[in-house]
Amino acid sequence: MVNLTIDNRQVTAPKTATIYEAAEMNGIKIPILCHDKKLKPFGACRMCLVEVEQMKGRQIPACTTPVTEGMIIHTATPDIIKARKMVLELLLLNHPIDCPVCDKGGDCDLQNLTYDYQVNGNRFTDEKFHHQIDYNNPLIERDMNRCILCGKCARICDEIVSFGALTFIDRGIETKIGCEFDGALNCEFCGSCVSVCPVGSLLARPFKFKARFWSLTKQKTVCGYCGTGCNLTLGVKDNKVLTTIYDQEQGFHKGQLCVRGRFGYQFINSEKRLTKPMLRKNGTLVAVGWDEALDFVVGKLKGGNVAALSTARLTNEEFVLFKKVMELSGSKDFDHSAGYAHSALTEGFARSFGTTASPATIPDIQKSNFLLVIKSDAYETHPVAGFEINMAVKNKGVVLNILSDKHGKLGKLPGAKTLLHVPGSEIALVNALSKVILDGKKAAGIASSVVGYSQLEQSLSDCSVEAVAATCGVSVNDIIELANDYSAAEKALIVFPVGLAYPGHNAELASAIANLAILAGKIGSEGSGVLCMSEKNNSQGAVDMGFYPSQDGKNAQQILDGCASGTVKTLFIAGENPVVSYPDRTKTAAALDKVDCLIVSELFLSETAAMADVVLPACSFAEKEGTFTAADRRVQHIKPAIRKIGLSRSDFEIFGVLISRLGGEVPVSSATVFSEIASNTSGYAGMSYAALGESGAFAPVDIKPAFVDVKAPGQTRQAGKLALLTGSSLYHCGTMSQYGEGPMHVCPEGYLEISRKDAANNKISENDLLTVTSASGSVQLKARITPRMSEGVVFTPYHFSSASVNQAWNGTEVTWVTLNK
Amino acid sequence: MSESVELKTEEQEPEIDISIADAVIDKYINISGNLMPVLQGIQDEYGYIPRVVADHIAERLNVYPSQIYGVLTFYAQFHLKPRGRFIIRVCVGTACHVQGAPRIVETFFDKLGIGHAETTPDLRYTFEKVACLGACGMAPLAMVNDSTYGSMTVQKVDDIVADYNQRPLK
Numbered sequence: 005m006v007n008l009t010i011d012n013r014q015v016t017a018p019k020t021a022t023i024y025e026a027a028e029m030n031g032i033k034i035p036i037l038c039h040d041k042k043l044k045p046f047g048a049c050r051m052c053l054v055e056v057e058q059m060k061g062r063q064i065p066a067c068t069t070p071v072t073e074g075m076i077i078h079t080a081t082p083d084i085i086k087a088r089k090m091v092l093e094l095l096l097l098n099h100p101i102d103c104p105v106c107d108k109g110g111d112c113d114l115q116n117l118t119y120d121y122q123v124n125g126n127r128f129t130d131e132k133f134h135h136q137i138d139y140n141n142p143l144i145e146r147d148m149n150r151c152i153l154c155g156k157c158a159r160i161c162d163e164i165v166s167f168g169a170l171t172f173i174d175r176g177i178e179t180k181i182g183c184e185f186d187g188a189l190n191c192e193f194c195g196s197c198v199s200v201c202p203v204g205s206l207l208a209r210p211f212k213f214k215a216r217f218w219s220l221t222k223q224k225t226v227c228g229y230c231g232t233g234c235n236l237t238l239g240v241k242d243n244k245v246l247t248t249i250y251d252q253e254q255g256f257h258k259g260q261l262c263v264r265g266r267f268g269y270q271f272i273n274s275e276k277r278l279t280k281p282m283l284r285k286n287g288t289l290v291a292v293g294w295d296e297a298l299d300f301v302v303g304k305l306k307g308g309n310v311a312a313l314s315t316a317r318l319t320n321e322e323f324v325l326f327k328k329v330m331e332l333s334g335s336k337d338f339d340h341s342a343g344y345a346h347s348a349l350t351e352g353f354a355r356s357f358g359t360t361a362s363p364a365t366i367p368d369i370q371k372s373n374f375l376l377v378i379k380s381d382a383y384e385t386h387p388v389a390g391f392e393i394n395m396a397v398k399n400k401g402v403v404l405n406i407l408s409d410k411h412g413k414l415g416k417l418p419g420a421k422t423l424l425h426v427p428g429s430e431i432a433l434v435n436a437l438s439k440v441i442l443d444g445k446k447a448a449g450i451a452s453s454v455v456g457y458s459q460l461e462q463s464l465s466d467c468s469v470e471a472v473a474a475t476c477g478v479s480v481n482d483i484i485e486l487a488n489d490y491s492a493a494e495k496a497l498i499v500f501p502v503g504l505a506y507p508g509h510n511a512e513l514a515s516a517i518a519n520l521a522i523l524a525g526k527i528g529s530e531g532s533g534v535l536c537m538s539e540k541n542n543s544q545g546a547v548d549m550g551f552y553p554s555q556d557g558k559n560a561q562q563i564l565d566g567c568a569s570g571t572v573k574t575l576f577i578a579g580e581n582p583v584v585s586y587p588d589r590t591k592t593a594a595a596l597d598k599v600d601c602l603i604v605s606e607l608f609l610s611e612t613a614a615m616a617d618v619v620l621p622a623c624s625f626a627e628k629e630g631t632f633t634a635a636d637r638r639v640q641h642i643k644p645a646i647r648k649i650g651l652s653r654s655d656f657e658i659f660g661v662l663i664s665r666l667g668g669e670v671p672v673s674s675a676t677v678f679s680e681i682a683s684n685t686s687g688y689a690g691m692s693y694a695a696l697g698e699s700g701a702f703a704p705v706d707i708k709p710a711f712v713d714v715k716a717p718g719q720t721r722q723a724g725k726l727a728l729l730t731g732s733s734l735y736h737c738g739t740m741s742q743y744g745e746g747p748m749h750v751c752p753e754g755y756l757e758i759s760r761k762d763a764a765n766n767k768i769s770e771n772d773l774l775t776v777t778s779a780s781g782s783v784q785l786k787a788r789i790t791p792r793m794s795e796g797v798v799f800t801p802y803h804f805s806s807a808s809v810n811q812a813w814n815g816t817e818v819t820w821v822t823l824n825k
Numbered sequence: 826m827s828e829s830v831e832l833k834t835e836e837q838e839p840e841i842d843i844s845i846a847d848a849v850i851d852k853y854i855n856i857s858g859n860l861m862p863v864l865q866g867i868q869d870e871y872g873y874i875p876r877v878v879a880d881h882i883a884e885r886l887n888v889y890p891s892q893i894y895g896v897l898t899f900y901a902q903f904h905l906k907p908r909g910r911f912i913i914r915v916c917v918g919t920a921c922h923v924q925g926a927p928r929i930v931e932t933f934f935d936k937l938g939i940g941h942a943e944t945t946p947d948l949r950y951t952f953e954k955v956a957c958l959g960a961c962g963m964a965p966l967a968m969v970n971d972s973t974y975g976s977m978t979v980q981k982v983d984d985i986v987a988d989y990n991q992r993p994l995k
Contacts (some may be wrong), residue, residue, distance in 0.1 A: 168889025174898045184890035185876055185905075186881075416887055791884070 007077040018140055023066035023077055024052055034079050035088065035117050037095075037202045038154035039067040042258050043163055044399075046339045049154050050091045054079045054337070059367035063087055078809055085121070092123045095152050097130045098821035099203065103593045107152070108204030110217035114152060115203075117157075135180060140188030142749035143209055143267050146254065148180045149670035151205040157181060157197030159817070164260060165196050166394040166417060180660050181205070181539055192734060194387065195266040199250035199259065210267060210746060211247040222249055223645035224698060226632050227265040228317060228625035229737040231538040232257075232366065232386045233634025234265050235698075238626060238645040245272045245626055245645060255699070256367050256638075262387030263735050267746025271624065272646070274743050276608050278621035280649020289609075289619060295652065298658075300618050302665045305329070305575040311337035311563040311572045314551055315579030316540035317740070318347075318655055319630025319642065321677040323542075323549035326578060331667035336557035337572065341503075341539065342586045343356045343560030344510055344815070348502045348536050349547050352514025356522070358546050358708030361687070364497055364533025365702060370396045371531035374403045374493030376486075378500035378517065380412020380422070380428060384734045385501040386537045386635070389416065393499070403493070405486055409729060410757075410799055411792045423486060427727040428508060428818040429476040432517040432716035433483065436472040438523050447491075448525025456711030460519060463713040475719055492526040495531030503539030504585050504738070505730040505802040505809075508817030515712040522709045538635040540738060541625070545633035548685055548703070564592060567599035572602040578655055578726065579622065581739045583611040584808045587815025588780060605658055608743055611805055621652035628654040629674050631696070633703065640700035641693050722820040726798050728776065730813055733801035742803060755802040756785040756823075759793040766823055775824045776800070776812050783811040798823075845870045846878045860888060860896060864903060873904040909944045909951035910973075911989050913937075915977075916966040918957035924964040930954055931966050932982040949994060 005016045010023075010032050017026030022045060027034050037049035047068035054066045055070060063084065066077075078084065095114060103109045138146035158170040158181055169191035173182040183189055198206045219237035219675035227234040235255030239247040248266050252259045266568060271277075281297035282289040304310070310333040314326060330338045340346065349360045357363055369375065369392040383390035386630055390413075394403035397417040404420040406412070407430060415422040425433055441447055442464060473480040490496050498517050502509045517534055526532040538544050546552070553559050558566055564582070566572035568591075575596070586592045596602055596615050604616035613619050625632075626645045633639050648654070664670040671677050675693050680693045687703030695701065721727075735741070735751035742748060756774055768774065772787045776798075784807050785800055798821070802809045813819050849866035851861040863882060868874055874897055883890040890953040897903045915933060917926045934940055935948050958966050963975025969986070973984060 162889070168891055171889065171891040171895040172899075173891075173895050182891070182894075184879070184894040186894070418887075 006071050006073045006075075008071055008073070008077065010077045011079055021071050023054060023056075023069050023071055023075070026071045027066065027077075027079060027138070029171055032079060034066050035120070036067060037113050037117070037152065038156060040156055040160070040200050041202075041252060042260065043156065043159045046155055046159065048096075049152065051088055053084055053087050053091075055081055055084055077309040089121050089123055091555075092118055092121055093126050096123065097128050098133055099152060100132050100149055102150075106208050108201075108211055108217075112204060113202035129203070133180075138188055141190070141193065143193045143263075143746055144189055144195060145207045145212065146189055147205050147207070147211050148182070150203050151181055152203055153179060153181065154202055155181070156200040156202065157206055160196045160200050161191070163390050164395055165192065165194055166398065166413070167191050168196060168692050177461060192299070192387075193263045193267065193746070194261065195263065196260060199261070199266070203595060208247060208267065210270065211239075211729040214246045215241045217611050220246065220249070223643060224251075224254065225626065225642045225645060226541070226640045227261070228541050229264045229268060229741065230386050231540055231543050231635035232388045232699075233541065233632060233636075233638050233640055234261055234388050235259075235263070235640070238269065240645050243646045245269050248715045257388050257391065258512070260388055262389055263750065264737055264741055264744060264747055265388070268741050268744030269738060270745040271607070271743035272626045274608070276743060277649050278606060278609060278613075278619060279561060279651070279652060280719075281621060281651070282619040284617045289614075289616070294653070297620060298661055298665065301603050301620070302662060304603065305576070305630060305662065305666060307573060308334060309571065309573035310335040310576065311558060311566060311574070312339075312576040312578070313560055313563060313580050313582065314338070314340040314546065314577070315738075316341050316538070316543040316546045316737075317579055317625070318542060318546070319628065320542065320545040320549050320639075320675070320681055321630045321674040322655040322659060323546055323551045324677055324681060325663060325671060326552060327549065328668055329576075329659050329662045329666065332663060332668045337556060337563055337566070338557065339552050339558075339560040339563060340580070341543060342582070343552070344507055345502055345504050345539060346543060346547050346552060347511040348509055348514035349538065349544070350552050351511035353471040353518065353536065355511070355712045356515045356518030356710060357705075358710065359686075359705050361544060361637045361703070361705045362534060362536045362635065362706045363527055363705050366392060366533040366535070366634070367636070368497055368531050368533060368535065369393055369499070370400060370402070370771070371533065372396065372402055372495045372497040374490060374496040375405065375415060376490060376496065376498045377404065377406045378408070378434075378498065378513070379506070380406055380408040380410060380414050381506070381731050382499050382501045382537055383412055383414050385503060385539060385732045385737075387734060389499075389537060389635075393417070403489065410536050410794065410797060421486075423478050423482055424641050424794060425478050426719070426721075427477040427729055428717070428720065430508065431513050431516045431714060433476050433478070433521055435464060435511070435714065435716055436469050436483050437490065438516070438520045439467045439469055440484050441491050441520070441523050444488065444491075446488070447523050450525060451523050453709055454522055454709050455513055459713050460523075460711040464716070476553050490520075490526070493526075495529065496524065496526045497531060497533055497535060498526075499535045499537060501537040501732075503538070503732060505732055506817075507587070507815050512714050512717075516714040518709070519711050519714065522711060527709060530706060535636060539732075541634075542632040544635055544637055545631070548633055548637070548688070549681070560586070564595040567595040570598070572599055574603065574729060575599045576603040577612060578605045579607070579617075581610040581612045583615070584739050584810065585802065587813055588811055589808055589810040591814075592782060592810070604608060605655055607652075607740075610739070620658055621650065622658065623648050623652050623654040627652070628656060630656065631678060637687065637703045638704060639688065639691060639696060639703055641696045718815075720820070725820040725822055726796055728778065728813065728819040728821045729799045730802050730809055730819075731795060731799060733803060736801060736803040739803055739805065742805060754783075754785050754800055754807050754809060755788045757788050757793050757799040759792045759797065760789055760791065761795045762793075763787065763789045764800070768825065772825055776821050777824065778812040778814075778819045778821045780814040781811045783807050783809055827860075834855045841871070841877050843878065843881055846881055847885070850882065854885070860886060860893070868903060872908050876905070879959075887894055902921065906944065907948055909948050910994050911949060911969050912951045914952065914953045914955045914958065914968045916956070916958045916964070917954045918961070920961035921964040921966055926965040928979060929965050929967065929978045929982060932979045936982060936986045947994075949990070
């Protein structure tokens with residue numbers, strides 16, 4: 005710490021702080037335009053000029069100057085005020101004064117500073133710019149006439165998003181922010197540039213002319229898409245969520261969002277939302293009152309042979325109540341996420357770590373020295389966690405290694421190494437890494453005392469690194485090097501995504517990874533461990549609340565089989581859309597068709613809801629209170645931003661009524677249910693809504709490591725066919741993002757990524773409609789030729805109802821397909 | 826005004842042999858800070874930086890395409906359009922200006938049918954006004970590639986154009 009004087013106040017600040025940071029820490033405001041605490045200091049705008057007595061006569065930028073012992077700083081002398089006024093005059097010289105029609109009005113740093121400094125005239129004159137406004141994409145409007153060249157957009161796109169869509173182009177007075185060859189913006193549309201733009205140069209088009217900033221009610225909550233658990237501020241007016249608002253103080257990610265979080269909110273107020281309960285009468289769903297619908301549901305639940313499937317998007321409190329509903333219905337058959345998407349936690353980690361949660365957190369990414377990412381898709385499934393990886397590698401020099409069946413964006417990070425392997429061979433490779441560590445006697449000292457060590461040695465004794473390398477299509481040296489680097493790293497973290505589209509990322513892979521981490525001693529310290537990135541916003545919560553079958557209960561697949569065979573009479577589906585997202589559409593739809601009574605609570609009339617006998621209109625995350633548990637077991641409190649849409653009710657209320665009708669104890673409020681959770685869930689002890697506050701709290705993970713014998717599955721290669729991989733698209737999460745206009749504007753339909761070579765061999769051009777045929781069916785997808793794929797491997801995302809991939813995919817990690825035009 | 830500004834309209838580029846660019850990239854691939862020498866080397870080969878080559882450099886060097894474009898438009902030395910076989914540069918610096926450079930420039934414009942920083946459709950000539958060529962004693966001054974023509978007159982413009990019209994394009 006150093007001591008310094010700012011505006012005649014004695015203050016202290018860390019040695020690494022800049023003058024700006026030191027002032028901010030001590031509550032002294034220095035105006036800024038080009039500075040953002042997430043970005044490296046830049047010093048472009050000169051608004052933060054201050055005087056330092058030791059540098060007499062000079063005005064220096066506070067945002068780039070580090071503090072030194074004994075510094076005496078004045079932040080608001082008459083000379084400084086005069087200089088700042090001139091900076092504003094010069095900026096306003098070219099900046100158009102179109103504030104009355106600018107959406108940034110009220111939230112504009114330039115406008116606010118002009119007001120603060122009372123710049124009510126300009127001593128200079130110059131022409132305004134006449135740049136063309138970029139309206140080429142539906143999400144981000146670029147009006148370079150308003151730009152003040154602070155460079156924040158270009159810097160955030162480079163430093164955090166690592167896409168680099170924007171940069172300074174041209175020179176001198178002609179300098180502007182632009183894309184390559186001064187073309188239209190064509191990027192990930194995460195909107196990070198929009199969030200940091202201090203003026204109205206970069207605007208969210210979906211919010212244009214919707215409301216003035218000051219008329220919005222701002223509600224802090226948690227994003228309802230993926231398991232990263234990003235904090236979100238919703239801008240609300242007239243009971244409509246109109247935008248998301250950037251708040252750099254929010255969450256571990258400091259307000260950073262991805263395309264879904266920022267632009268995918270429209271599903272909340274979608275016209276397609278269900279507003280009334282519906283009951284099937286004479287073959288068609290007709291609107292009925294809640295009493296009639298619930299009478300029907302209660303009757304069916306009392307009839308026995310009930311099973312339930314849930315989405316992983318419910319709150320923790322709702323999962324608890326849903327379990328009670330099932331208990332009162334006399335059923336142990338309930339599951340979520342198709343049964344397999346949580347198996348890495350509920351089976352893999354349960355066996356290997358003695359707990360069903362990851363022994364690492366997302367903030368560990370930046371605290372590590374070495375990252376091993378299994379499948380490049382971790383960026384697509386959890387984009388904001390991907391940003392953390394970007395920052396770890398670019399700013400902190402963290403070594404990044406990727407084991408993947410295709411190239412991805414993470415592989416382009418500086419120094420990143422991608423070990424490209426044959427699809428479906430992750431387990432064999434991870435086992436081989438363990439084998440190298442064992443053979444090289446590099447295992448951590450404590451590993452030999454861990455349960456199952458000798459069995460692991462025994463089991464890996466017949467693992468030949470050479471043979472694995474040959475079948476996986478990687479070199480022996482790469483495996484050995486990776487294993488040695490991993491074991492040598494002081495802190496090493498393994499990250500792997502799980503989800504409906506990643507059936508191969510299962511209990512076996514989780515255990516194989518756990519073996520490797522335990523063997524190398526990379527567990528239990530900060531920056532080390534294994535991070536299983538659960539797919540949905542509350543996947544981890546669903547596991548923590550135990551919404552999966554115990555040993556004598558049916559899992560999701562068995563439940564569907566039960567529906568088909570008639571042993572399940574009533575199926576209660578909450579929020580899940582198995583027809584589109586579960587493997588094998590024909591089989592799933594047939595099972596749902598067969599079941600006597602299908603109860604669906606949903607936001608939309610999804611393909612699954614359309615088959616139901618009774619549809620209960622549920623609420624989105626923006627209309628209810630509760631808690632979500634992120635992939636790294638960060639428990640966060642969500643609060644309603646708007647009143648419920650139509651007659652919809654939250655699942656909490658629906659389950660509450662059912663519990664009382666079934667004779668159970670009626671829950672008082674979500675807060676009381678949460679205190680029940682806190683009292684009986686491991687890791688949640690001591691938590692309450694009040695204690696969670698805005699930043700939430702980590703539920704600690706208690707690890708009891710054990711080695712688990714995992715055998716790699718055999719290769720299933722089929723000659724003459726292509727390996728179809730399923731996965732997540734960057735713009736979507738599950739099937740819900742189909743109702744978010746933003747994601748749908750950018751990525752409206754499924755596609756098939758194919759290598760240049762395969763495209764050439766099959767005479768396929770971009771956007772050709774291809775029929776993808778597997779043993780279980782076929783689906784039509786448009787071709788997208790990319791350098792990402794290697795020869796013989798194709799990839800498709802799974803989110804889309806139209807041409808859903810599960811028509812040709814039956815849940816295997818790799819599906820062998822042929823392509824026809 | 827940097828010359829990139831009028832180059833925004835996309836035109837069909839002639840068939841580009843990427844392997845020439847690859848040879849240059851290979852030479853510098855393992856050197857840090859290699860973007861400038863690569864761009865200079867590639868411009869030496871093609872005479873300008875074709876867009877497909879810029880994209881190819883981005884992929885090979887793992888640099889954002891936007892960043893390459895930023896560099897290309899920052900430095901006056903890079904060209905984004907094919908350049909003429911003969912680069913005519915006329916000085917319009919102070920000394921040349923008072924000695925009548927504007928008339929020399931006008932005459933070249935008339936003769937060649939192109940303006941500043943433009944190239945004739947047959948790719949024979951590119952014309953550029955430059956600020957100073959460092960030979961004020963010879964004002965008004967013109968250069969064609971590396972040949973210098975001092976004490977320029979309107980008549981000399983005719984002679985120069987007639988001379989270079991005869992020369993082979995390759």
